[in-house]
Amino acid sequence: MSLVIMKFGGxxxxxxxxxxxVARKIIAKKNTYDNVVVVVSAPGDTTxxxxxxxxxITSSPPGREMDMLLATGEMxxxxxxxxxLGSMCEKVVAMTGPQAGILANSNxxxxxxxxxxxxxxxxQLAKRNxxxxxxxxxxxxxxxxxxxxxxxxxxxxxxxxxxxKANFCEIYSDVEGVYTTDPRVVxxxxxxxxxxxxxxxxxxxxxxRVLQSRSVEVAKKFNIEIHSRxxxxxxxxxxxxxxxxxxxxxxEALLISGITFDENQVKFTIVDLPDVPGVAAKIFSRLAKxxxxxxMIIQSAAVGKKNDISFTVSKRDIKKTQMELDKTAAELxxxxxxxxxxxxxxxxxxxxxxxxxxxxxxxxxxxxKKGINIEMISTSEIKISCIVDELDMEKAVKELHKGFGLSKx
Amino acid sequence: MSLVIMKFGGxxxxxxxxxxxVARKIIAKKNTYDNVVVVVSAPGDTTxxxxxxxxxITSSPPGREMDMLLATGEMxxxxxxxxxLGSMCEKVVAMTGPQAGILANSNxxxxxxxxxxxxxxxxQLAKRNxxxxxxxxxxxxxxxxxxxxxxxxxxxxxxxxxxxKANFCEIYSDVEGVYTTDPRVVxxxxxxxxxxxxxxxxxxxxxxRVLQSRSVEVAKKFNIEIHSRxxxxxxxxxxxxxxxxxxxxxxEALLISGITFDENQVKFTIVDLPDVPGVAAKIFSRLAKxxxxxxMIIQSAAVGKKNDISFTVSKRDIKKTQMELDKTAAELxxxxxxxxxxxxxxxxxxxxxxxxxxxxxxxxxxxxKKGINIEMISTSEIKISCIVDELDMEKAVKELHKGFGLSKx
Numbered sequence: 001m002s003l004v005i006m007k008f009g010g011x012x013x014x015x016x017x018x019x020x021x022v023a024r025k026i027i028a029k030k031n032t033y034d035n036v037v038v039v040v041s042a043p044g045d046t047t048x049x050x051x052x053x054x055x056x057i058t059s060s061p062p063g064r065e066m067d068m069l070l071a072t073g074e075m076x077x078x079x080x081x082x083x084x085l086g087s088m089c090e091k092v093v094a095m096t097g098p099q100a101g102i103l104a105n106s107n108x109x110x111x112x113x114x115x116x117x118x119x120x121x122x123x124q125l126a127k128r129n130x131x132x133x134x135x136x137x138x139x140x141x142x143x144x145x146x147x148x149x150x151x152x153x154x155x156x157x158x159x160x161x162x163x164x165k166a167n168f169c170e171i172y173s174d175v176e177g178v179y180t181t182d183p184r185v186v187x188x189x190x191x192x193x194x195x196x197x198x199x200x201x202x203x204x205x206x207x208x209r210v211l212q213s214r215s216v217e218v219a220k221k222f223n224i225e226i227h228s229r230x231x232x233x234x235x236x237x238x239x240x241x242x243x244x245x246x247x248x249x250x251x252e253a254l255l256i257s258g259i260t261f262d263e264n265q266v267k268f269t270i271v272d273l274p275d276v277p278g279v280a281a282k283i284f285s286r287l288a289k290x291x292x293x294x295x296m297i298i299q300s301a302a303v304g305k306k307n308d309i310s311f312t313v314s315k316r317d318i319k320k321t322q323m324e325l326d327k328t329a330a331e332l333x334x335x336x337x338x339x340x341x342x343x344x345x346x347x348x349x350x351x352x353x354x355x356x357x358x359x360x361x362x363x364x365x366x367x368x369k370k371g372i373n374i375e376m377i378s379t380s381e382i383k384i385s386c387i388v389d390e391l392d393m394e395k396a397v398k399e400l401h402k403g404f405g406l407s408k409x
Numbered sequence: 410m411s412l413v414i415m416k417f418g419g420x421x422x423x424x425x426x427x428x429x430x431v432a433r434k435i436i437a438k439k440n441t442y443d444n445v446v447v448v449v450s451a452p453g454d455t456t457x458x459x460x461x462x463x464x465x466i467t468s469s470p471p472g473r474e475m476d477m478l479l480a481t482g483e484m485x486x487x488x489x490x491x492x493x494l495g496s497m498c499e500k501v502v503a504m505t506g507p508q509a510g511i512l513a514n515s516n517x518x519x520x521x522x523x524x525x526x527x528x529x530x531x532x533q534l535a536k537r538n539x540x541x542x543x544x545x546x547x548x549x550x551x552x553x554x555x556x557x558x559x560x561x562x563x564x565x566x567x568x569x570x571x572x573x574k575a576n577f578c579e580i581y582s583d584v585e586g587v588y589t590t591d592p593r594v595v596x597x598x599x600x601x602x603x604x605x606x607x608x609x610x611x612x613x614x615x616x617x618r619v620l621q622s623r624s625v626e627v628a629k630k631f632n633i634e635i636h637s638r639x640x641x642x643x644x645x646x647x648x649x650x651x652x653x654x655x656x657x658x659x660x661e662a663l664l665i666s667g668i669t670f671d672e673n674q675v676k677f678t679i680v681d682l683p684d685v686p687g688v689a690a691k692i693f694s695r696l697a698k699x700x701x702x703x704x705m706i707i708q709s710a711a712v713g714k715k716n717d718i719s720f721t722v723s724k725r726d727i728k729k730t731q732m733e734l735d736k737t738a739a740e741l742x743x744x745x746x747x748x749x750x751x752x753x754x755x756x757x758x759x760x761x762x763x764x765x766x767x768x769x770x771x772x773x774x775x776x777x778k779k780g781i782n783i784e785m786i787s788t789s790e791i792k793i794s795c796i797v798d799e800l801d802m803e804k805a806v807k808e809l810h811k812g813f814g815l816s817k818x
Contacts, residue, residue: 016465050485056425057489058496065495065503069488072481076459079478080466086474087467094474099552120552143508143529 003125004029005169007039007135007157012172012231013077014044016084022231023084025172026130030090035125037164039135039157040081042073063108067137067147070109071097074134074153082132092130095120097137097145101163102156104138104146111138111146113155113218116163133160151212158215162222169224171211172231177238178203178210180406181259185397188408192257193236194250196243199257202349202383216240243351255359256350256404261397263390265295266318267343267375268325269310271336280309283328290324292317296345296378296387310376312345312387343375344393347385348400360384366403372396412534413438414578416448416544416566421581421640422486423453425493431640432493434581435539439499444534446573448544448566449490451482472517476546476556479518480506483543483562491541501539504529506546506554510572511565513547513555520547520555522564522627525572542569560621567624571631578633580620581640586647587612587619589815590668594806597817601666602645603659605652608666611758611792625649652760664768665759665813670806672799674704675727676752676784677734678719680745689718692737699733701726705754705787705796719785721754721796752784753802756794757809769793775812781805 006029008022030036041047050069054061061069075096082094101117124131135153140146148155154171161169176191178200183189195203197220204213210228219226219240229237273279280299287294292313300308313321322339329335353359360377363384367374372395376387388396401407415438417431439445450456459478463470470478484505491503510526533540544562549555557564563580570578585600587609592598604612606629613622619637628635628649638646682688689708696703701722709717722730731748738744762768769786772793776783781804785796797805810816 016462019466053425053485053489054492057428057492060496061492062495065488065491068484068503068505069492072484075477075481075484076462079474080462082474083463083466083470083478086471087469094477096477096554145505 002033003035003166004033005037005157005161005166007171009173010041011174019084038132040077041153043077046073067108067145070147071137071145074136078132078134093124094132096134098139100133102138106140110149113159116159118163154212154215158218161224170227176230177228186401192238194239194246200240255352256348258349259400260347262345264315265312265345267312267340269338272306275307298376342390343387344390346396349383411442412444412575413442414446414566414570414575416580418582419450420583428493447541449486450562452486455482476517476554479556480546480554487541487543502533503541505543507548509542511547515549519558522568525568527572563621563624567627570633579636585639586637595810601647603648603655609649664761665757667758668809669756671754673724674721674754676721676749678747681715684716705785707785751799752796753799755805758792
């Protein structure tokens with residue numbers, strides 16, 4: 001029996017007209033595959049509106065009640081979409097996340113899926129019903145509703161695809177797929193036809209907002225092919241799949257698949273840090289303890305007995321980081337803390353890098369030629385990131401996009 | 410341990426300011442009683458808006474999905490109200506109807522409560538938490554959400570009061586309680602201090618919209634004292650309790666407690682019905698079969714071998730009734746169907762009638778003096794209803810209100 005998971009984002013469900021369009025797409029799919037399970041996000045701005053309502057009541061809402069509130073958005077989509085399909089004479093059943101057997105832990109507002117028990121879904125599929133599942137929500141061991149964090153409906157879709165052994169998982173949104181870079185910055189950015197899980201993870205972690213990272217991790221783990229595509233066109237979108245499958249499809253992998261950027265970065269530098277073992281480790285473990293995610297780190301070579309150490313954090317952590325570093329500065333004499341808010345991160349991503357040593361050099365050369373100064377560098381197997389002045393970011397993205405041959409002809 | 414149930418209607422929860430007012434009222438109650446369980450309706454127009462959304466999708470929504478949709482409204486109130494109480498440093502837990510152990514049958518959109526299993530509520534009360542329960546919703550044996558019909562949150566409140574052996578049940582709305590008649594029609598209508606369950610049932614069944622009838626039936630069965638009062642004042646409202654308790658409180662019961670009216674009536678007359686046994690029964694059993702609730706019936710004395718029979722139905726059933734009667738007319742020759750849409754029902758209600766034979770005569774006399782023609786009459790132990798021309802309705806209500814001494818001095 002063939003089975004497809006279709007997931008629709010909020011912008012595909014924001015009014016009755018779009019709901020009906022989505023319903024017709026589901027019916028078309030059901031005509032080709034034996035079974036279809038649909039996962040829905042909350043319609044349009046519903047989640048934001050619920051957050052605003054809560055914010056008017058209190059600035060520190062309890063997580064448990066927040067999740068009970070937020071879960072209503074997806075219940076609304078799921079029930080309305082089931083009504084739309086019913087009105088088109090389809091057999092259909094809507095389920096909440098808990099009813100669908102999505103079981104998670106009790107980390108309210110950002111719970112992790114622990115298990116999927118798709119018994120109820122299977123019973124309905126056996127009756128030839130289309131099943132609509134409210135995304136983003138799960139049941140915790142206490143019998144309460146928990147939610148899976150921003151983009152959690154993607155995760156619901158992929159987790160169901162794994163549990164139900166789906167042929168593939170389609171993620172519908174208002175964009176055509178994954179692009180070589182943001183088309184708002186580079187007009188001739190191209191849609192990527194195939195991208196590997198690892199590349200997609202690096203893209204998602206470096207600023208591209210098409211798919212939730214955890215959903216890609218789960219897809220990789222269970223080898224679920226994801227098809228990211230638009231609700232509003234019939235065009236092929238982007239297939240996210242294994243590296244092996246891509247290599248089989250393409251004669252040769254592209255050197256670079258995509259360029260990402262992130263303006264949401266701040267660079268801290270600790271000047272004249274004593275070159276004593278354990279000092280740097282202490283600073284970073286303290287930051288980790290208060291929940292600050294440090295992204296890139298460089299340490300200058302020791303001159304005499306002093307070091308400079310620079311690292312980047314997300315802009316929203318700027319105050320907490322500053323306070324923590326001020327404590328450190330008070331403990332260690334003659335240490336100076338410098339904060340630079342005007343930086344951005346530009347990254348190139350591609351599995352082709354693995355077998356091609358010259359990529360980093362090529363990147364630096366492209367930036368250098370245009371007079372763009374690189375402040376920090378970090379590399380992984382399939383990604384190279386540079387911190388540049390935020391004023392240079394757009395130029396850097398455009399030049400790299402052109403220089404690595406990603407632009408449309 | 411003392412325990413009070415407080416139920417708040419949608420107009421008491423329509424914005425954050427009102428939510429906070431409600432939260433303060435709950436805290437004040439918690440300072441006087443050991444435990445407080447709160448039942449909430451959906452905020453403001455939420456339920457109507459959800460119905461409109463469904464209506465845009467389909468004119469015949471499936472009941473199961475309709476209930477999943479509608480249940481979200483009360484989940485929103487419950488979670489937001491819990492946040493408001495939490496922000497005032499109260500220990501509080503919000504629950505959906507299913508979590509609160511409200512178990513019902515599978516009659517979607519108008520389910521009946523079958524059982525209340527308040528285990529989870531008791532656990533939370535033992536931890537000194539205030540418990541907020543989303544009203545109107547229940548769990549059916551299939552594990553799906555069902556809703557209890559219009560006014561179902563009243564029923565949730567009374568059912569919980571019975572299951573938890575509450576001292577009493579407060580029903581908060583935007584009116585001060587139950588009035589001798591609708592203050593919009595009779596300006597000097599008085600708030601009733603005490604009313605018996607039976608009188609309240611007759612009031613609710615005859616047009617007064619303060620409390621849902623089934624909730625009053627359940628309150629009577631379990632002898633739960635209901636206090637109907639306003640969220641927006643500290644005034645004593647109306648106590649709905651047993652006849653015995655009222656008799657103990659008052660030296661003598663008032664002859665009449667209240668006057669109700671209902672414009673939503675249509676009178677059908679079947680002229681020249683053959684006076685053959687079983688003909689009338691057949692007509693009414695047919696109407697019952699298609700779900701039409703016949704209210705008042707009169708049959709004229711047989712003249713020769715023909716009868717006239719008149720009855721009233723709700724205005725929304727007019728078409729279905731007409732079609733059914735047309736079939737009857739086709740079967741029985743020479744029968745004429747007359748429909749009068751311009752009628753209204755006026756009722757007087759009071760337990761004092763039981764021990765006072767002259768009440769009906771007094772009612773007819775009051776109406777006769779003002780030249781109001783009575784078209785039909787029906788009586789019960791504590792109610793007398795008359796069908797009058799709709800143009801006479803308001804005058805009839807005013808005169809009866811004055812004539813039975815209900816008006817304020």
